[in-house]
Amino acid sequence: MESTTSNYIHDNYDTNDSTTYVYDDPDDELPGGLCSSDGENLLGAQLSTIYYFMFLFSLFGNGLVLVIIHRFEKLTTVTNILLLNLVVSSLMFMSSLPFVGVYKQLSYWIFGEVMCKIVGSVYYLGFYSSVLFLTLLTFDRHLSVVYSLHASQVRNQRYALLSCAVVWLVSGLACIPKMILHTTFIHHLTNKTFCQEYPLNTPIDDKLRASGFYLQLFLFLLFPLIVIVYCYVRIAITVISSKIVTKFKTVRLIFVIVLLFFICWTPFNIVELIHDDDDDLSCDEKKKRGYAREVTHDIAYIYFCISPIFYTFVGKKFQSYFRQLLVKRFPGLKKHISVSQVSRTNMSTKSTQKSIELS
Template sequence: MTPTNSTSDSWNFTDKPVELCFRDDDNKLGANLSYIYYFMFVFNVITNLLVLVIIHQFERLTTVINILLLNLVASSLIFMSSLPFLAVYMQISEWIFGSAMCKIVFSVYYLGFYSSVFFLTLLTFDRYLTFVHFMSVVHIRSRRNAIISCAVVWLIGGLACIRPMILHGTYSHWGTEYCDELAHIDGMNGEKLKKSGFYIQLCVFLILPLAVIICCYTRIVVTIKKSQSASKFHAVGVIFMIVVLFFICWIPFNIVELLHYEYESVLSCEDKKKLGYTLHVTRNMAYIYFCVSPIFYTFVGNKFQNHFKQLLVKCFPRLQNHISSNIHNTTTPISRNEIAFPSVL
């Protein structure tokens, strides 16, 4: 998950001479793609701050869905805060922020990354409870349980940061400072810790959330089809979009990382470059998902859109005649489809 900044793969401690493998081409692609990180960071900060303002202005902060959304916003901002540092690192191919920041930046990166996955899963599970079971889960969907669930997610994310905190460090190579996972650490096998950590990540932060998301949305779709709501087709469409986007953006990155961990050491130089190209592209796809995912739980909903229009009119009164919205309907009772589907409640 860390950037590939080495210009060559030249270290081999056997007696057999090994031809140098220069990785300038795929690293150049990674450096060029990293310019997107600045846009992601700015876009994420603006949209998430907008979500916070709207929740504060028009909603109760203590509802279950808003507690989850606020934590998703926090984890998204934490994750995105590391991207400008990574962008600079990939563009100049040197770590200029010091040894302490090396550990801090990558720990923040993993904390935001892991917690975002779990908060998205919690939001999906909350939609499942609200829509499929509705009246029978009132006691389960309490503010206390929501706070406990969020605390558990932050605890799991914090524990997952121990590995990058231990493994990441700075080292000099040909006069250039790098920040990466170290292969040799006193008293432990760095390579084994890296590989075991990756498989824990694969199971806990990919397979488990993916299984929960698929099961929940499958039950939601079945429930929607049984209902007679006029908005069911819109609801199915948004569900389909969320799940497909998750697959497109999140699965390829993990598959390529799996290949990277398992086979890079035995690949030819040309194959290593191809794997490097693919890793850079799929990594950015995963980042884009976490950048835009809060939008699917907010801006897609009619209620949130009306709140947004109200905020625009409040800030810019002259827009009132140009914005066609059902602002007066935002205080009307909400249907089960609105509760279950992307909107601020």
């Protein structure tokens, strides 16, 4: 979890400096080479108001997906197990946003050290696991389409549960460096409490930051990107050569979700990469990177908010389920909504061959 104060605190904090800095213009460079981030803080506070909306929208959308899977689908199929875990990881990530929103608006932390650790843990665990579950879903689609004749021997419930366990384990281990550094502290210039990576530059802290940086770069950006691009190239070749329209419809939704994910998250990761080496920049350049970081950060959050729309409204089968839920809840809508009944029995028969047809 990042704070809008990170440029001021993390880049310029010196625990051995007891000098009290007084300044009038928040846009000027401060004595001692410090750089004010008041403008970035103000932008973060203004944008943070959408966090509450995104949290509520995500809670409703992801909750609806869970209800549909539980109500109409078999929870034992491979794709449903993966989807269920992806929704849980998205909900986990989005649950941190109300706390982050309050933090950005106040520019200081009010929830205590324990909640700081918990919110930070949930934030990174939800983020990392979502990336890996998206990659796993794509790889699973690759198996079912490219190796459809032999995939059924591998794609079983045990395979799905084991894969999910590995994802949660890897994601949890990857959070350790972040969680060791993530804590509350009082900044001696402002006497305010902050909740973020503790801004000390000890050898251990530097190693932890470096490990977290390279993990995020290689394991949660480059590796998923390579796997997803490879899988969809193979899927595209197979679909084009076989001319099977139904298979194209089956992979379309996940492709849209994955594409949207990387559109939302790649700019943030690029800014994070260049932000990691800005010690020699001028104050004005640091501010520009701070603004870019704030905006791309918030764009990245949008993915977790709008992805349920694609689960629910792009897939034809999910659309049918949603209409059935509406008609059951509001019988008066039956004359206005066309509902095609899809029985659980018929679907379980088809699921042995396709798992779940998302479109």
